[in-house]
Amino acid sequence: MSRGRHARKSRRARHISRLSLALVAGGAGIAAPLLTAGSAHAASAPAKVQEQKQAGTAKAGAASQAKTEQKASSYTVVTGDTLYQIAVDHDIKGGWSTLYNANKKTVGGDPDLIRPGQKLTLDTAKAPAERSSTTQRADRDAAQRTSTVHKTQSTNLDGWINEALAIMKQHGIPGTYQGIHRNIIRESGGNPNAINNWDINAQNGTPSIGLLQVIKPTFDAYHVAGTAYDQRDPVANIVAACNYAAKTYGSIDNVNGPY
Template sequence: MFPGRRAHDPSSTRRLTRVSLALLAGGAGIAAPLLTAGGAHAAAPAQPKEQAQVVRTGTAPQAKTAEESGSYTVAGGDTLYRIAVDHDVKGGWSALYKANKQTIGGDANLIRPGQKLTLDVSSAPAERSAAPERADRSSAERSGGVQKTRSTSLDGWINEALAVMKQHGIPGTYEGIHRNIIRESGGNPNAINNWDINAQNGTPSIGLLQVIKPTFDAYHVEGTAYDQRDPVANIVAACNYAAKTYGSIDNVNGPY
């Protein structure tokens, strides 16, 4: 749905560009863990002289630090995905985020130059709780606690999503949702983007609002189907992301 954002200097002005979110309408997808360090969310904090030097001299000093201490200092342009790949982190960006959530904060999209991340994810408590969480979700689906989409038309999907959004206090209107769906997928719940940077990184944009799995996982709303292609689940997760990032899906009027 919403774009991954390309790296830029933390002092630059905020821009809203997307990496991917639509197949049929040429859009791009939400790239939660793929956003670059120092991206549009917030300016990077002032760095100590030693950290600033690391950023200026490239990745080699950081690689050495990682080898020596099992840690990594974030540089401008980094993403959790790329750090995980470069350092063979078991469990990928998700495990890396869970192990460093206290340092990064509640938004996996936002990492800042100068942050020191541990590459040792073996003892991350969130990893140990992942299996029970999946079991609870599966149990809820079997017991009817999860409501799959009932409607068979775009109009019905949007209205079902609006009802769920109202229950959870997620802002958005029919017009805002419809406008973005038409641009991003043309109304096809099975639309998939197989060509952009997210697809190349193994997380293609899927569904009505072209959400990649990391973002769907992060912004999935309880009570909706755990399926990127489920129309209502896709809409609600996308609108939840838009609310946290842009204030509302209604504020999204183009590439994002």
């Protein structure tokens, strides 16, 4: 009898054990989604951190770029540079002429003559505004009305050179007939209307003109009072070119190639 009771008790125990296992299994089935949800939530945290990190990097990059742009207020000339290319590279509003106007004290009278090591300002907004061509023309007309302007008399190269030498002597500009003649033949062949439409000056919008192939900015800077304000005027062209050569090379006689 005791064995029978014990057997019945064992069956009940086994029933309870099965129930307990079922409950445990059910609990595991319920808990599984919670664990999965928890894992998904945990995985989103690194993604969010990564997103914040990327946003921070982008912000730092923008700040660095702004800082770099802010620093780019000057440029140091290197070999091979031209004002035209510097203006293009740095997106200068108004182009090379605006850049030249802002740096005229540094560059000097010839915008085509910039030297390695010169430090140019790129902050052209603070540069003094150029006087309008109308104002400049009015000033020249007024000056010519109040002073005697030499009118070229000769009709040939020999006469033009001699007239120019007379004016150069009055202004202390060095040069000889031979030096002037040699350079004229090389530059223009003796044609006062010669114009170069293909070199870098022409590409920059300032073609070389006249007997000694002078560009407009150089002619303006080295024009000698008392001569015609015209690049094609033979005497005015020679005198302005010789004045430039004197300041740059000591004399037109020292020029034996492109200058």
